[in-house]
Every structure is written in C-alpha cells, then in structure tokens.
C-alpha cells in the first residue's frame with residue numbers, strides 16, 4: 193500500500209529524517225567495525241604467517257658462516273637477499289657430530305634487479321640427494337624431478353606465460369610456483385645446487401665482481417641439520433661448538449620463538465588499540481544514544497498514548513539501532529578491506545614479521561562476526577535507554593520537552 | 595456506566611512537599627455524555643483527564659471503563675485497550691513530526707490489526723470533515739496550531755473509541771474552527787461515545803450536556 197505506515201516504517205523514516213543524528217551513529221559503528229575487522233584480520237594474518245614459517249623452516253639447526261646469523265635470518269624471515277659462503281668440508285664435519293641425524297647444504301646467490309623482477313631475488317640451491325627441508329614442500333606443488341635448468345619459484349616472483357625466466361642471460365624453466373607463506377620464502381628461487389652454481393658461473397662471466405674471490409666448487413652457504421631422536425637441540429648445539437670452530441649456529445626453534453615473541457608484543461599492542469577504540473566508540477555510542485533517545489521522550493509518549501505497548505516503542509528504537517549498526521558495520525568492513533587487501537604486501541613488509549592473509553572462509557567468518565557485533569551493540573545500548581523511558585508514566589513523558 | 599471513577603487521587607512531589615493535584619474524585623459518565631470540565635489553571639484538569647486515559651497511575655482510587663478496572667490491566671492489555679477504546683487529545687504538541695498528517699492519523703489503526711481490509715478508509719473522511727483534507731500529505735511543522743489540533747482530533751477518533759478525552763482542544767482555534775470541532779464532538783457523543791473535554795472558554799459550554807468545574811483537585 194502506497195500510503196501505508198507501520199512502526200517498522202517509522203524506524204526507517206526516523207533514520208532518514210534525522211540524518212545528522214543517524215550519520216553520527218553510523219560513523220561510530222563504522223569505526224568500531226573497521227577496527228574490529230581490521231584488527232582481527234591483522235592478528236590472524238600474523239598467526240598464519242608464524243605458522244607457515246615454522247612449518248617451512250623444517251630444520252632443527254641451521255649453521256652459517258660466523259657473523260652471518262642476522263643475514264641468514266633476513267633471508268628466511270624477511271626476504272632480504274644475501275649471500276655468504278664457507279667451506280664445503282663443514283658439512284662432512286657436522287655429519288659426524290654426536291646427535292646429528294641428517295645434514296644437507298644449501299648454496300645462496302643473489303641477483304640484482306633482473307628484467308624479471310621488481311625485487312632482487314634470492315637463489316637457494318639445495319642438494320636433491322640429501323635435502324630433507326625444501327623438497328617436502330616443493331612436492332606439494334610439483335611432483336616431477338627437478339632437472340638441471342629448471343627452477344621452482346616463490347609465490348611473490350612474477351614470470352610471464354612462456355614459463356621461462358632469464359637470469360644473467362641464461363634461460364631457466366619454471367617448474368612450479370610455491371604456495372604463499374608471507375615470509376622471505378616467497379621471494380626465493382629454488383633449484384638444484386648444480387643449477388645455482390651454473391648461475392654463479394654465468395654471473396661471473398657477466399662480470400659480477402662479488403664472485404671472484406671464492407672457489408665455488410668447494411663453497412656452501414648453510415648447512416641444515418636434523419637431530420637424532422632422543423637428543424635435545426641444546427645438547428647437539430653444544431656438541432657442534434665443541435667440535436667445529438668458525439660457524440654460527442641458529443636454532444630453528446629460537447628463530448620461531450623470536451618471531452613469536454615479537455608477534456606477542458605486536459599482538460598486545462593491537463589488542464590494546466582494539467580495546468581503546470572499542471571502549472571509545474562504545475562510550476560515544478552510549479552518549480549519542482542517550483541524548484537521541486532522551487530527546488524523543490515526547491515521541492514515545494505519543495506512541496504510547498495511541499496504544500503502543502512498551503515493547504512496540506522499544507522495538508522502534510531497536511530496529512533503528514539495528515539498521516544503523518548493520519550500515520555502520522558494512523561501511524567499516526568495506527573501508528577496512530580497502531586498506532587491508534590492496535595494501536596487503538605493504539602491510540606485510542612494514543610489520544617485519546611473517547604475514548599471511550587467512551583463507552577466504554576465515555575472512556568470511558570474521559566478516560559475519562563483525563557484522564553480528566555491529567548489529568547487536570547499538571540496539572543493546574539504545575534499548576537500555578528506551579526501556580527506562582518506557583517504564584516512566586506516559587503522561588509525564590508526553591509533557592517533556594514541550 | 596461507561597466510566598466510573600472512585601476515590602481518585604493523584605499526588606505529585608514538588609521538592610519536599612506533596613501537591614494534591616487530584617483529590618478524591620468520584621465521577622461517572624455514560625453513553626452519549628458530552629462532559630465539559632472547566633477550572634482554573636493548575637486545578638488538576640489535565641492530571642484527572644490523563645488518569646482517565648490510562649496514561650498516569652493514580653496515587654489511590656480506581657478508574658473503570660466499560661467495566662474494566664484499567665489500572666489492574668497489564669501493560670499490553672492496557673495499551674491495546676487504550677488503542678481501541680480511548681481517544682486522547684493531549685494539551686500541547688501532539689503529532690509525530692516525522693510523519694505526515696495522514697500517517698499520524700492512521701497510525702493507531704496500524705498498531706494491532708494485521709490486515710487492513712477491514713478498515714474502511716475513514717481517515718480521509720475525517721480529515722475532510724475537519725476541513726484539513728488537503729493537508730493530508732503535509733508535515734506537522736507546515737501546519738498552523740489549529741490545523742495540528744484538528745489532525746490530533748482525527749487521530750483520536752479514527753478507531754471509533756468509546757471514550758474521547760480532549761485536553762483544551764479548542765485553545766488554538768478561531769471561532770469558526772471551534773465550531774467545527776465542537777459540532778464533531780457533539781455528533782460523536784450523540785452516536786454513543788462519551789466525550790470529556792477540558793476548556794478555558796466560557797462561551798462553548800453550551801455544547802456540553804454536563805458542565806463541571808475543577809477546584810483544587812476536586813470536581814464540583
């Protein structure tokens with residue numbers, strides 16, 4: 193019916209006619225939902241980053257040339273390309289240490305800006321015969337054998353449809369692209385150690401001076417260790433220290449623990465921020481609703497005088513608040529998404545921690561929860577005031593603000 | 595009796611004192627009565643009328659309307675009762691400013707009835723009768739005081755109540771409009787509805803079938 197009116201329609205009319213008041217309330221719920229949604233996605237991304245980091249790390253102990261622990265961590269955690277070498281014999285020595293189960297070596301190389309990439313690329317050569325770290329997760333995306341001249345690339349590396357990438361003027365075939373991890377792994381290029389060493393030669397021919405003074409046949413960058421069952425990491429680390437000089441020992445555990453530590457600091461910061469904006473916006477919502485509901489005492493009195501029950505009057509206010517809450521909730525989520533998703537990489541880079549967006553269904557759950565909260569908080573606040581007014585004498589509320 | 599009031603008393607607290615706004619009133623009215631209540635300002639007329647409308651709990655005493663002790667009803671029962679049996683026209687601003695005149699007038703019909711087919715569109719007829727038919731789509735802020743008052747009257751009678759309680763309905767009206775309203779009330783009263791009207795105006799007493807005066811909370 194064209195001209196029809198109902199209490200539900202009254203709620204909509206009220207929102208429209210009091211657009212300034214409604215906009216203020218919608219803005220406050222939008223802020224609440226923006227921080228709620230954004231904060232949750234940020235926290236979940238950090239958690240997922242840490243999780244993917246520790247599953248990919250794979251080794252109990254990593255040994256690198258002395259003084260290069262920071263660089264090694266940079267390679268793994270933040271994708272900061274780096275290279276450093278020590279003698280191949282370290283690997284054999286480490287294999288003999290008591291408590292060491294498996295050893296494998298890797299060879300690092302760095303390309304400056306090639307025509308492929310906007311970022312410098314880290315090459316990691318592994319030994320297919322002994323490797324127990326890289327291949328398990330390469331196998332998730334690539335089942336064939338990794339041949340010479342084929343490479344496996346991290347998720348952030350761009351390549352064209354031809355499937356061929358050129359480094360130092362040599363062509364390599366992209367065999368597989370790895371899943372995203374939110375860590376430095378995403379800008380790595382993996383290949384057989386032989387392939388990487390051929391790259392090394394190509395680089396040398398092109399006149400990259402950095403390769404001149406080392407004997408690449410006998411050089412490696414890192415040794416990854418898996419300890420035997422029944423040994424604890426600290427004992428094995430001690431054994432290595434006793435037997436081998438001039439190496440830097442990095443515990444996989446320590447690395448993840450360090451990240452977890454940083455993450456906790458960040459998490460607390462985020463939670464406090466979330467709590468403060470939550471309290472702030474709820475306080476503002478309480479104040480605004482208390483003003484707006486109180487200034488409508490006469491309106492409620494009139495509604496009651498024509499026969500509305502307490503429940504009907506309260507439901508007018510609740511419906512308004514739900515509409516306001518859902519609108520604010522959606523706006524907040526949209527704005528939050530406009531920051532979170534397009535600037536995903538930038539955010540990941542600036543937090544300096546493994547950062548990986550959760551699966552889309554997790555995001556959908558967060559969206560639904562945020563919407564529920566934004567749809568529920570305003571009506572709870574508003575109905576408190578409305579119930580209070582609906583309890584007072586109708587005649588007296590009608591005479592108010594005359 | 596359609597209305598029966600026993601020992602009706604209402605006190606207000608003002609600072610440390612109690613004000614006896616309505617003081618032990620006995621009152622009855624029956625079908626077809628057009629009661630006009632006069633009295634000085636502050637004598638308790640509005641307080642009395644709002645208690646008849648079920649809008650203000652008495653300090654003591656009872657109000658029976660069509661045999662129901664209205665202050666013993668639950669909120670739901672009393673609200674529904676008010677909606678279908680009582681038409682109340684308050685003193686002062688009385689319309690919802692967000693709604694048009696028409697929407698204001700039909701709102702009481704929309705509160706309880708699920709289907710509207712049983713409602714013949716009497717709202718427009720009432721508006722025409724009260725000479726504000728062309729204002730149906732205007733908002734209260736666009737109306738004069740008298741036009742607003744007439745819209746409130748239309749809203750009060752739209753559900754064919756048994757009792758109409760009007761608090762100084764002719765206050766803002768000129769002679770011509772006052773006549774329109776009073777004619778309407780007389781007609782409604784003749785159809786069997788009790789009309790109780792408060793007024794300051796001595797000239798209009800002639801319309802009433804009973805004239806009463808309020809003095810210090812007592813009806814004489």
Ligand SMILES: Nc1ncnc2c1ncn2[C@@H]1O[C@H](COP(=O)(O)OP(=O)(O)OP(=O)(O)O)[C@@H](O)[C@H]1O
Pocket residue numbers: 588606607608613614615633634635636637638639640641642685
């Ligand atoms: N909310 C209130 N609190 C305290 N005292 C009140 C309140 N409302 C009314 N009174 C007092 O009760 C008495 C009766 O008031 P009421 O409004 O019923 O008078 P009235 O006859 O309708 O006056 P008027 O002709 O001016 O409308 C007055 O003395 C008034 O001051």
Ligand SMILES: [Mg+2]
Pocket residue numbers: 639640641685761
């Ligand atoms: Mg009065």
